[in-house]
Amino acid sequence: MTSNQYAPTDAPPVGLEGERSDPAPAPVVGEPSDGRTVASADEPEGAAETAAPERPDEPEGPRFADLDIDPRVLRALSDVGYESPSPIQAATIPPLMDGRDVVGLAQTGTGKTAAFAVPILSRIDVSTRQPRALVLAPTRELALQVAEAFGKYSAHIPGLQVLPIYGGQSYGVQLSGLRRGAQVVVGTPGRVIDHLERGTLDLSNLDFLVLDEADEMLTMGFQEDVERILADTPEYKQVALFSATMPAAIRKLSGKYLHDPVEITVQSKTSTASNITQRWVQVAHQRKLDALTRILEVEAFEAMIVFVRTKQATEDLAERLRARGFAAAAINGDINQSQRERTISQLKSGQIDILVATDVAARGLDVDRISHVVNYDIPHDTESYVHRIGRTGRAGRTGEALLFVAPRERHLLRSIERATKQPLTEIPLPTVDDVNAQRVSKFADSITESLAAPSLSLFRRLVEDYASEHDVPMADIAAALAVASRDGEAFLMEPEPPPSERPRRDKDRDRDRDRDRPGQGGRSGGSKSRSGVEMATYRIAVGKRHKVVPGAIVGAIANEGGLRRSDFGHISIRPDHSLVELPADLSRETVDALKRTRISGQLINLQRDSGPPSSSAPKKRKRD
The missing domain is CATH 3.30.70.330 (RRM (RNA recognition motif) domain)
Structure with missing residues (x-):
């Protein structure tokens, strides 16, 4: 076993890529500013974190082995099954390996983490315990994901330590990790500033600095913090800046702190994965809960995320689903990090099956067993829709995405179809007969399952004694026990009343x-x-x-x-x-x-x- 350690151990991984919630148009290759070298690449959005699948109808691109990567990092990439780099990795790794500064324009989900992690790990000095590389990320979820990725890719580099520092976690754990020493620090701007002001984080020997999701950091109001951090770093260091867009503030930041950077643009060809089936159903606002309940009863799913617009709606809907017997929980921006991690752990283990979430709270959520995503509230921008449904269909699986559309929201549906270039299939709402047929089928399955219970012989004897003593048919006793198990609830859904004739x-x-x-x-x-x-x-x-x-x-x-x-x-x-x-x-x-x-x-x-x-x-x- 190597001495490489991913600290702290109480911060479980939650995926490989962060997620944006604000609409951002796909970057377009344009004229570079003076003195900049520009490279471009095309890549489907939502590609795998590191390796794009090989396509027999396209010319074979470079392999990781062709990019002069450290053999120990190559071995780690091979361990996780990566062979061919994605377009942004193929375009970004060579200039970073040559020591050049880089500006990468690409959407979330294109494999940016490996694009900067692999060359940093190939060139980092592990002879000291001082921070040599700092990665700034806008959210704690993305910081954890990046730290986990560094941990995986450095599995065969003895002595390398990776430490995530972010708000919402106690200072004690982070201070212990900093005292032990870490060559790679991944953090959110606010917490990094805190440690700089406390004197617990020393960046004087920094060799590499990465600004991940830079436009998101500026949108969240971190511009002053980012510039404060940059001012505390050595003048001569290698800088990589990744952003989905290039607004004036990012261009200004790049011009001020990067030296003759290579500018790389990755354009998205498609927005949604082909392994996700996308459907929609028309339902009025006040009937959404009834519609969702019917779908949950009829549709076979393993785990599900239900997206709503507001924090309050997550709590309200999760409570109503629990009242109807579903294992549901809510996550939103108001819950603390430990509660969030506990809820996600319960989702992974199967203790809960339905997660009601907002866009922001679901950033970076990566749980393989999520088979369905339901847009309970339709998103107002297409990028949010793409990121939402990207929570399913992970790890090569297929996924199901369902969109609730109110009559006045049809224009939003059309916008989604135009942006994704994929029509959604309209489906009818399950009828009362559909729900009742499923309930009867599940009741029969529960009988079959209970027939194999070890205590069956005991209860058979008790039922036979009761039937003999009271002269009651066995079928009536079984029916009475079934009624008792329902605790007074109706078993079959009542049929909808027929519409009456309109009054004069x-x-x-x-x-x-x-x-x-x-x-x-x-x-x-x-x-x-x-x-x-x-x-x-x-x-x-x-x-x-x-x-x-x-x-x-x-x-x-x-x-x-x-x-x-x-x-x-x-x-x-x-x-x-x-x-x-x-x-x-x-x-x-x-x-x-x-x-x-x-x-x-x-x-x-x-x-x-x-x-x-x-x-x-x-x-x-x-x-x-």
Whole structure:
């Protein structure tokens, strides 16, 4: 066993690449600035971390053995099965091996980590314990991934130590690692600054500096921290800067701190992996939970990530899924690192099967058993969609991606299809019969499994004694035990009520009049729609003086709220406002969207109607 160590041991690996959440266009080969050498390469986005698969119809490219890499690093690459470098690795490793500074423009997932780790490990001095290479990463997840990659590629370099330092982990572990000495330090800017100010991190002998996901670091507000760190490093060092885009701030940073860099651009040919089946289903916002529940019951999956937009939504949805008997947990930006690592460990081990997450919280998540990704809330940019579904189909497996699309979100679906150049297949929502058939099948499977239980003979004797004593058929006893195991819950899903015949307009008008009279209960809610959904009365700030008609109200609210015509009850148009019956369980997101909806140019400001204002003043008698 070598003396190489990946420290600290309490920080488990979570993948090989980080993830961006902000939209960034694919870089394009352009004219270099004066004095820069430019190389370009084409690579499919989402390629493997280090090795691109060989294609028989394309000319064979260089192999790692052709790039003058240290034999010990080559051996480590061979151990993990890598032979041929990806385009960015083939273009980046030679100039870095020659000691040149490099600017690499490439999207996440193109194998950048090996592109800078392999040449650094081939040239690093391990005779001292002082930091010789520093890699700055925007997130702790990416820092852990990069540190793990360095640990793998240095498996046959005795004495080399790799230490990740990041926020969210105790200083004690990091201080111990720094005292022991580490030649490679991978850290987030904030924590690196902390150690510099404490005097616990010495960068005076640094030979290599890497800025990974540089544009992300600047977007997150780390520009001053990055420049502060650069100012503490020796003037003569080798610098590699990797970024998905080249905004003016990155160009300025490159010009100030890099010396005559080689600029390498990798263009993406495709956005989504071919081993991921992409489907979509149309579902209104307020029916998403029911739709997801049906899919979970009918679809065979190993583990699943469900993406939502907000932190609160992760907690709410995970709690509702647990209430329905699913092993679900939430991760978001508010949970601490130890809790995040514990949750991911439970997902890997099978203690939980469903992870409800936001884009930011799922960055860098790499769990092989994730077979499905569900976009519960459709992303507003195509790059987020690509990164989301990239959480499945890992390690050569196939994956399934499902997208929930509300009627008013069809344009976002079209944008995703145009950007990925891959049409998504529409599927129908599982019916009640589909769900019930699956429940019956699982019930039969549970009987078959229980027949092999070692305690079967004991319970058979007890059941036989009960049948003999009470003269009850065995089938009735088995059915009673099955009912008891359900704890009072219904076994089969109730069929959906058939839509009733639409009432005549004159009846609607009569009901509108009646519901406004005292004692009719119109405003207090409690009524139900024709499909049995509990309804409530909502007030909108448009009325007769805005020249609105019922059709305009239905059309605007249905379009913006993702509702169907059958979700509407009575509509009463008043002089300066209107009352509309809608489902009582409208989500917070739907209500917020409807508050911003306009009808006839007027904000409707939808809110629950609280009834007529109380007044102690007596009403004046109207003259005859």
